[in-house]
Amino acid sequence: MELMLRNRKCKINAIIVETGNIYSQIDTKSARDCLSVFFKKSENDQRNPVTQLVQLQDKYQEETDGNLYLTHVSLDEMFSIYSNLTRLFSCPFRKWVIIFDEMKLEEFWQYTERMLKLKFQRFAVHAKTMSNVVLTELMDKIPEKMEVIIDSDIPLDYSHPKALRFRSFKYTEARWLKIEDFFNIRNLCLIILDRTNFDCSDVIKFLNYWSDCDEDMMEGIAMGLKEGTQIDEEEIIKIFIVISDNESSHSRFFM
Numbered sequence: 617m618e619l620m621l622r623n624r625k626c627k628i629n630a631i632i633v634e635t636g637n638i639y640s641q642i643d644t645k646s647a648r649d650c651l652s653v654f655f656k657k658s659e660n661d662q663r664n665p666v667t668q669l670v671q672l673q674d675k676y677q678e679e680t681d682g683n684l685y686l687t688h689v690s691l692d693e694m695f696s697i698y699s700n701l702t703r704l705f706s707c708p709f710r711k712w713v714i715i716f717d718e719m720k721l722e723e724f725w726q727y728t729e730r731m732l733k734l735k736f737q738r739f740a741v742h743a744k745t746m747s748n749v750v751l752t753e754l755m756d757k758i759p760e761k762m763e764v765i766i767d768s769d770i771p772l773d774y775s776h777p778k779a780l781r782f783r784s785f786k787y788t789e790a791r792w793l794k795i796e797d798f799f800n801i802r803n804l805c806l807i808i809l810d811r812t813n814f815d816c817s818d819v820i821k822f823l824n825y826w827s828d829c830d831e832d833m834m835e836g837i838a839m840g841l842k843e844g845t846q847i848d849e850e851e852i853i854k855i856f857i858v859i860s861d862n863e864s865s866h867s868r869f870f871m
Contacts, residue, residue: 628707635694635727636715642697644705655686691727698734710736716743716768721750732757738784740765748774755779763805786810790839795822801833809839816841816848820855827855 630645640655689697702710712731716724731739739762741754746768755776758764763784770789779785780793780801787793790809795818801807819841826833841847 628705630709630711631698631701631705631707632711632713633694633698634713634715635691636718637691637723638718639715640689640691640694642694642701644701644707653686655689691723695730709738710734711738711740712736713740713742716741716746725753728754728757732759738763738765741768743768745769747771752776758782780804780807795819798822798833798837799825803832804834805836807834807837807839809837812839813842814839815845816852819852823852824855 628644628646630643632641632643632645634641634643642653644651712734714724714728714731719727739758746754746766748771751766751770751774755778758778760778760781761783764782765786767786767788770787770792772792774792780797782804784805784807786808788810791811791813793809793812795814798807799822819839
C-alpha cells in the first residue's frame with residue numbers, strides 16, 4: 617500500500633477509514649485519483665497481527681481497477697494502519713466511519729472512544745436504527761468541533777441539546793427536528809438533512825428568519841422536504857433578490 621502511494625507521487629488530501637467486523641475499507645484521496653483498499657473476510661486467516669504497512673503484503677488477495685483487496689484485519693489493526701499512514705503522509709482531511717450493526721454495543725463504545733481520541737475532522741456512524749439511549753450517549757461523547765454524519769433511522773421523539781451544534785452535520789433521518797430548532801444555530805458550516813417533515817411553509821419561515829438574522833448562522837443547508845410536498849419555488853424565493861443565470865435556466869443566485 618505504501619509503495620503504491622509513493623509510486624503514484626500524489627499528495628494525499630484525505631484519508632477515510634471505514635471500520636466494521638465484516639467490511640472495512642481505507643480510501644486515500646488526492647487531487648488526481650483515489651486508492652481504495654478493501655479488507656475481505658477469508659477462511660483460515662491465521663497470519664501475524666499487522667503493526668506496519670509492509671505487513672499488508674502478506675494479506676494481499678488481488679488488485680482490480682486500481683483498488684487493492686486484502687484479507688480482513690481486526691479493528692485494532694485498522695488503528696495501527698491509520699497511525700502508520702498519518703505518520704508517512706500528511707493530509708488536511710481525515711474521516712472515520714464506524715458500522716454500528718457489525719459490532720456488539722460494548723465493542724462499539726470501545727472503538728468509538730478510541731477514535732474520538734484521534735485527530736481527525738469528520739465522524740460518521742452507519743446503522744439501520746439507533747435507540748434514544750445510544751444516540752444520547754453518542755452525542756454526549758462527540759466534541760462540538762467535529763463534523764458529524766448519522767446515517768441511521770432516528771426515533772421521532774428524539775432530541776439532544778448538541779444535535780445542532782456540531783461544526784457540520786448530516787442526518788439521514790431528520791423528521792424528529794422542528795424548523796424552530798434551527799433558529800438558535802450560529803457559525804456552522806454545512807447542514808444536510810435527507811428526510812424531514814418540513815413543507816414549503818417551514819422553509820419560508822426559516823428563510824425569513826435567516827435573512828433577517830444579524831449573526832452568521834451557517835454557510836449552507838440542504839434538506840429533503842416532507843414526502844408529497846409541492847414545491848412553490850416562486851413563493852419561497854420572493855423575499856430575495858434573484859439573478860437568473862442566462863446559461864442555465866435552473867441556476868439562480870440569491871443576494
